[in-house]
Amino acid sequence: MIIEVEGLAKHYGKVAAVDGVSFSVEESETFGLLGPNGAGKTTLMEILCGLRRLDQGRVTVSGFDLMKDSRKVRSMIGFCPQETLLYDLLSVRENLSFSASLYSLDRRKFEERVEFSSKVLDVGEFLDRRVRQLSGGMKRRANLAASIIHDPPIIILDEPTVGFDPTIKREFWDLIKSLKKYGKTVLLSTHDMHEADEICDRVAIMEKGKIAALDHPHILKKTMGGETSIRIKVKGPHVKKALALLRECKITSSDDEIQVIVDDPWRKMTELSARLNAEGIFAEKIEIVEPSLEDVFVKLSGRKLTEGES
Amino acid sequence: MNSIIGIAVKDVRTFFRERGTIFWTIAFPVMILLLFTAIFGRDIPFSANIGVVDNDGTAVTAAIIAGLNSSSGPFVVKFFTNQTEALTELNATNIRALVKFPTYFTQSLVFRNATVSLVVDETNPEVAELVSNGVRSVLSEYYKHAFNYTDPITVVEEAAVFGQKIGYKENIVPGMLTYPLLFSSMVVSTGAIVFEREKGTLKKIRASPTPPINMLIGKALAALFQTSISIVIMSVLAVILLGPNLNWNIPLLVPVLFFGSMNGIALGLIISCIGRSPQEASNAATTVAIVLQFFTGMYFPIDYLPTYMQQIGRFIPMTYAAQALRDIMIRNATLSDLLLPIGTLAGASVLLLGIGVVLYNRWVQSERD
Numbered sequence: 001m002i003i004e005v006e007g008l009a010k011h012y013g014k015v016a017a018v019d020g021v022s023f024s025v026e027e028s029e030t031f032g033l034l035g036p037n038g039a040g041k042t043t044l045m046e047i048l049c050g051l052r053r054l055d056q057g058r059v060t061v062s063g064f065d066l067m068k069d070s071r072k073v074r075s076m077i078g079f080c081p082q083e084t085l086l087y088d089l090l091s092v093r094e095n096l097s098f099s100a101s102l103y104s105l106d107r108r109k110f111e112e113r114v115e116f117s118s119k120v121l122d123v124g125e126f127l128d129r130r131v132r133q134l135s136g137g138m139k140r141r142a143n144l145a146a147s148i149i150h151d152p153p154i155i156i157l158d159e160p161t162v163g164f165d166p167t168i169k170r171e172f173w174d175l176i177k178s179l180k181k182y183g184k185t186v187l188l189s190t191h192d193m194h195e196a197d198e199i200c201d202r203v204a205i206m207e208k209g210k211i212a213a214l215d216h217p218h219i220l221k222k223t224m225g226g227e228t229s230i231r232i233k234v235k236g237p238h239v240k241k242a243l244a245l246l247r248e249c250k251i252t253s254s255d256d257e258i259q260v261i262v263d264d265p266w267r268k269m270t271e272l273s274a275r276l277n278a279e280g281i282f283a284e285k286i287e288i289v290e291p292s293l294e295d296v297f298v299k300l301s302g303r304k305l306t307e308g309e310s
Numbered sequence: 311m312n313s314i315i316g317i318a319v320k321d322v323r324t325f326f327r328e329r330g331t332i333f334w335t336i337a338f339p340v341m342i343l344l345l346f347t348a349i350f351g352r353d354i355p356f357s358a359n360i361g362v363v364d365n366d367g368t369a370v371t372a373a374i375i376a377g378l379n380s381s382s383g384p385f386v387v388k389f390f391t392n393q394t395e396a397l398t399e400l401n402a403t404n405i406r407a408l409v410k411f412p413t414y415f416t417q418s419l420v421f422r423n424a425t426v427s428l429v430v431d432e433t434n435p436e437v438a439e440l441v442s443n444g445v446r447s448v449l450s451e452y453y454k455h456a457f458n459y460t461d462p463i464t465v466v467e468e469a470a471v472f473g474q475k476i477g478y479k480e481n482i483v484p485g486m487l488t489y490p491l492l493f494s495s496m497v498v499s500t501g502a503i504v505f506e507r508e509k510g511t512l513k514k515i516r517a518s519p520t521p522p523i524n525m526l527i528g529k530a531l532a533a534l535f536q537t538s539i540s541i542v543i544m545s546v547l548a549v550i551l552l553g554p555n556l557n558w559n560i561p562l563l564v565p566v567l568f569f570g571s572m573n574g575i576a577l578g579l580i581i582s583c584i585g586r587s588p589q590e591a592s593n594a595a596t597t598v599a600i601v602l603q604f605f606t607g608m609y610f611p612i613d614y615l616p617t618y619m620q621q622i623g624r625f626i627p628m629t630y631a632a633q634a635l636r637d638i639m640i641r642n643a644t645l646s647d648l649l650l651p652i653g654t655l656a657g658a659s660v661l662l663l664g665i666g667v668v669l670y671n672r673w674v675q676s677e678r679d
Contacts, residue, residue, distance in 0.1 A: 049517045053678040071519040079517040083510050102518035146514075 002027045002154060002185050003048070008057035010043050017043040019209035020057070025187060025202075027153075030180055032200035033189040034293060039206040041189035042082075045158050048187070049079040061154065075103060080147035082159045084139045088132035092123055092142045095131060096149050103150035110149070117145035120178055137168040141175070148184075155179060157188040161195060173199050193293035197221075205297055212300045217293060224299050225291025229261045230269050232276070233285040242281050246272070259289065330586050334593035341597060345604050349615055358406040358441055358613045360385045361396040366415040378409065378448050385444065386617075397429070401641070403633070406431050406613065407441040425464040433640040435481055437611045476640055479552045484635035485608045486548060490540035491570035491631055492606070493599050499533040499578030500595040503670070504588045516677075522670050526579055526663060533575040534568075541567055556639040562648060563638055569655035570631030574599075576662030583669035606632040627658035 003025040010018040018040040025031045033041040046052040048059060050070050059066035061073045086095045093114065100110045118124030123145045126138055134142065140160075148155055160176065161169045176199050179186055190196050196203045197217045204214040213220055229252075234242050236256055243251065243258065250261040262268040265288040273286055298304055325331055360378065364371050379387040388405055390396035396408045408429040418424035428445055430438045446465050506512040515525055548554065578595060585591025603609065605623035612620050612629070623629045634651035637643035 051513060051517055051678065053675075071521075074517060074519040077517070079514075081510075081513060085509075085511045085514040087511065099514070099518075102515060102520045 001025065002029075002062055003031075003187065004058075004060045005044075005048075006058045008044065008047065008059060009055050010040075010047060010052060011055055016209045018047070018054075021206075021209070021211050022057075023204055023211060023214055025185060027185055028180060028183050029201045030176065030186040030188070030199055032196040032203040033187070033206055034191065034193065034196045034200075034203050034297070035189075035206035036191055039191075040209040041206055042158055044206075045079075045156050045187070045189055049077055049156060050074050051079075075150070076152055076154055078148035078150065078152035078155045080144050080155065080157045080160065082162055084131075084143045086131045086139065086143055086146060089130060091128050091130050092134070092145070093127045095142065095146050096127075099146040099149045105150055109151075113149050113151060116151075117149070120182070121145045121175060137164070137171070140164070140168075140172065144175070148179075153183070154185045154187065157186065159189055159191070161190070161192065169195070193297070197293050203293065205293070205300060207297075207301050213296065220293060220296045221291045225293070225295040226299065227261045228265045228291065229259045229289045230265055230272060231285070231287050231289045232258045232260065232272065232283045234258065234276075234281055234283050238281045241279065242276060245275060245279055245281070325589075328587055328590055330590035331593055334590060334597050338593065338597045338600075341601050345601065348619060349604065352616065356384050356440055356614055357617060358385060358437065358444075359388055359404060360441065360445065361388050361390050361399055361405040361408040363390050363393055363396055363408065363410045365413045366411045368416040370416045370419065371411045374411075374449065378445070383444070383448065384440075385448075400429065400431055403431065403637075406434075406437055407445060409445055423464070425466050427466045433476060433481075433636065434611055435476060435478060437613050440613075476555070480554045480556055480640060482609075483548050483552060483554045483556060484639045485632065486544060487541065487567070487635050488570070488606060488608045488628065488632040490537050490544060491567065491574050492602060492608070492628055493574075494540040495533055495537040495571045495574030496578035496581070496595050496599050497592075498536045499529060499575040500581050500585070500591045501588065502529040502533065502579065503582035504585050504591045508588055516674060522674065523667050526666050526670060529579060530572065530575045530663065533578065534571055537571045537575065538567075541571075557642050559638050559642075562643070562645060563635070565652050566631055566634045566638065566648065566655065569652060569659050570628065570635075572659035573627045573631070573655060573662060576659055576666055579666040580662060580669055583666060583673055602626060602628055605629055607636075608632050627655050630654045 001024040005024065006022050008018055008021045009016065021040070021044060023031075033039075033044065035041055043052060047054050048061075048066070050066065050073065054067070061076055064072045064076075066073050086092075087098070090098070096114060096117065097110065100113065105113070114127070118127065121141050121144055123138075123141050126134055126142070131139060131142065144157075144160070157176070161172050164172060173195065176186060176188070188200070200217060202215060203217050203220060204211045205220070206212065213224060215223075232242065233256060239256060239258065246258065246260060252259045252261075260268075260272065269286060269288060273283065276283055294304065325335075362375055362378070364375065375387055377383070378385050388399070390399070390408075393408070393410060396405070396410075399405045400408055410427045410429070412418075412425065412427070415424055415426065426449060428442065430442050432438050449465055503512070506515065545558075549558075577598065581591050581594045581598065585594060605612070605615070605619065605626045606628045607623070612623055615623065630651035634643070634648055634655075637647060637651075641647075
């Protein structure tokens with residue numbers, strides 16, 4: 001295990017931001033901390049990066065104790081916070097050079113890493129442009145490049161795609177996935193369930209400073225996300241007819257939508273479609289709905305992941 | 311509410327939420343007024359040490375010396391047994407003038423051809439004139455009043471023996487060079503940490519294995535570079551525009567300017583570590599720099615300060631920088647003359663940077679909590 005966290009707790013006054021959290025992260029794993037704002041994700045990450053002191057518990061990184069070997073641990077982590085921490089008046093290369101200096105990188109290693117950033121993070125085209133001239137997406141890539149310029153084995157990303165449009169978000173996901181190919185361990189926080197589902201090998205769902213569930217996304221969904229269903233969209237007048245036809249099935253319905261809960265959705269979908277057609281009911285849309293991490297979170301906390309967020 | 315009022319109200323509200331900014335906004339006028347009152351609110355806004363060599367040693371010379379030393383007068387008399395000893399003190403600026411009563415002075419009074427010699431430190435024209443006039447006035451008026459003689463004592467003013475007789479521009483240039491040591495360096499370094507903190511980039515530095523001392527020394531070096539630019543520009547312009555007749559002894563000027571700058575920079579870094587917002591840090595730096603300039607003798611001689619303020623000035627490293635610059639440029643001081651000021655400045659730089667590191671560490675710890 002490259003990261004081991006045991007009974008970690010952090011309080012702000014009487015409020016427990018992180019409350020007895022334990023987990024471990026394997027080498028080359030992409031591990032997600034999923035939870036709403038205020039769940040304790042950022043505090044937990046800041047503790048791992050040495051930016052905050054832990055009140056209780058123990059953290060080891062590659063066998064080094066965070067409290068005893070803080071500098072060693074820091075040198076093994078690349079931290080990329082939510083905000084872009086670049087100097088606007090400097091070029092991307094100059095920003096990278098500054099970040100490299102914080103980790104005492106020599107010239108040759110720095111050039112190698114700039115080449116890596118150009119190739120993998122695609123910053124080559126704007127390396128010599130000043131940060132303030134860059135688009136939001138470019139800044140985020142440059143920010144990530146600066147965070148990992150020292151080639152750390154562990155990369156910690158705090159809400160890496162918050163505020164991105166869907167296209168850039170997907171590009172960034174690909175980028176994070178590509179880091180895994182280079183053997184990097186990625187620990188990221190997010191409140192985007194699709195993001196966690198898409199890029200994380202394992203996910204810890206956090207709620208009120210505690211880990212409510214931790215496993216591979218597909219296992220979490222399977223064990224805690226409820227059942228798979230087939231969603232059928234039919235025109236208003238046909239809803240009643242369709243409901244009557246499918247009365248032996250487990251059904252939930254709305255004005256123009258019927259959700260049929262089944263065990264074997266792929267086989268059942270063709271069968272249901274044929275039965276509806278035979279009765280002259282033509283579905284506008286018919287699809288299989290898998291349980292999501294959102295469903296897991298709702299089941300665990302009784303509310304949606306995005307509820308109550310600012 | 312229109313946008314103009316809206317913006318103004320927002321800024322005023324922000325001001326009232328920053329306790330540090332409120333403190334320095336109030337502290338600035340209060341301190342300036344207190345300083346001006348202390349310095350210029352006196353009947354005699356000037357005091358100076360003068361040396362006396364009394365080779366006559368009679369009751370008459372004792373009475374005249376008592377007149378010079380009167381508590382209501384501007385002078386504090388220091389006695390010397392010989393001229394050489396007194397001139398050494400004059401060179402070290404511990405006294406501003408030397409009054410020498412010759413043997414048979416009292417006897418000469420009877421024949422009305424008595425003379426005393428006066429050696430004035432001419433390297434500070436303002437002080438030289440004040441001292442010279444003061445001594446002449448006491449010798450003529452006090453003597454006439456005390457002994458009812460009509461003829462004044464002839465004061466033979468000897469040429470200044472140290473440095474050259476200088477004009478106002480020669481006097482002001484070393485003071486001007488103290489300006490970037492105090493102001494430029496402090497302004498630059500005050501912004502250093504507050505800026506990083508405000509922008510959030512300090513988080514990146516803190517998350518790295520970089521020790522706090524490296525952070526502060528790096529900031530100090532950048533500030534030193536910027537301060538050096540100010541010093542060079544100011545020196546070049548002073549030469550071109552004023553053409554002062556000064557001794558530009560670069561090997562001696564460099565250590566004084568270096569350590570002087572480091573003092574200002576370290577002070578700025580301390581303020582930067584304490585300041586909770588750029589506004590607060592900026593207000594604090596302005597107040598500290600302006601208050602300090604009164605004690606350093608940058609613009610007016612420290613002899614204008616009340617004695618207790620002159621004593622306070624001795625504990626301010628920048629005073630030594632200002633004096634050392636004068637000593638090098640006007641008095642042709644040598645390295646051995648400058649060991650004390652350079653040593654003081656170097657020690658103070660290390661001490662202030664050390665305080666900066668402690669404060670920065672303390673801030674980092676509080677952020678981690």
